[in-house]
Amino acid sequence: MQQWTYVPSRSPVAKVQRRVVQWRRACMAQVESDRPVVTFTFDDFPKSALNGADVIEKHGGRGGFYACTSRMGQRSPVMGEMFDAGTLAELRHRGHEVGAHTHSHLDCAQSRLEKVERDIGENLVALSEAGHTETVSAFAFPYGETSYAAKRWVGDIFATGRGILPGINSGEVDRSQLRATELGASAMHRRRALAALKAALDANAWVFFFTHDVGTSPTSYGAPAELIDELAQRAVDAGAILAAPTLGAALCGVID
Template sequence: MQVSHDKVDAYEPDRTLKGKLRRRLIRLAHRRPARVKLARPMVSFSFDDAPATACEAGARVLEARGLRGTYYFAGGLTGREGPMGRFATGEDAARLHAAGHEIGCHTFSHLDCGQASREATLADIDQNAEALKSWGAGKPVSFAYPYGDVGSPAKTLLAGRFKTVRALHHGLIANGADLNQAPAVGIEGEDGEAVALKWLDRAHARKAWLILYTHDVSETPSQWGCSTETLKRLVDGAMNAGFDVVTVAEGARRIGL
């Protein structure tokens, strides 16, 4: 998404050859390998950009089962309208935090960390962390790259600042996974549920940690979101399969971070 003064527009990633090569090569650099040994598989349900529906319908699904999720807020989007509906507010973040959900950090303006300078990235993240603090949402320990994109300046900058720094490429957090560019799997689009189920099976077989993410949660979701029923089925399926359903912060704690 691109942020303007009046609205939030859909974002188009850098599709040039240079952009594609950068995204491929950065996964090999500045790595922080995970050490994972779990008795049971884990899964985290996370919500990027915190659309209001995720903070309402999504939270209800988790709370009804005694569970909590991770919400990555971008302070500059709060309360505005976008392609996923209205974004939640700082008051929503404070409410979620008080209820035991984790409030994670995006960049304030939903800055593309793949193309921004080190200075611009640092300033935007500092601004976002201050916004979260002012809302009473706690100090963030989990970060997600907006659009899942990252370049060398941002990856080196964030290496020691957060316990986990999450991207969007598919994978599990098992031994050797890069915690500076952690994999995740999206519950979005027509095949989102089927893709998530496939990765839940893989995580179960390996006793690994899977981070799932989506955006809005409603009966008529955007192309980046999922339906309420889809979320219910995935949460119930994970619980029935013996997964520990944890926030990203709790998952990091359990692997020793």
């Protein structure tokens, strides 16, 4: 049960470290795009995230699914059935991107770099053993927690690392701690998501959204399909591209 309920440290030291790490940019990159790019992402991830894939595809786009492999085939007491090898195959077939999210859902801010490397290595091996033999080039930090050393290493291994600091990615960014806005069921979530989308549309910027489960009555970690639908519709109407993480990075000039 512990692995499903871990909460990152809220100590003053952890808060200061979080702030310092946020400002220490590990992998500088420049977002330059003549069209806004919107990337919907799903962490951990429960099978119901496929409902999110359905919505994004309806609008002609694709999304990113960050797989925490120790949870593969498990049943989360919170989010229900987690992805399995069949889910990964289906996502590949439908053109979505499978990303890494550590094997054990590791708090990368509280772990030595060797442990982070080992855990992400296990994550990639487990994905490969589950039939996902493609190169994995997208990563998301569990809980958004990271260290400067972990960001540097993730930037060497992956094209993108996504955090959970809210905001849009425009101008100079850290491609190993890209900003992302959480989607959820509350009016506050919707308001913040619409504001982030508008900022990205106005600036031809890159905006990430993240959530976990998707449905008509999502958990407190998940988002309603209607919110994804509304955001995707507004984005496409404004000329944005709905792209998976690595394609988004390429479209924005963040990677070659």
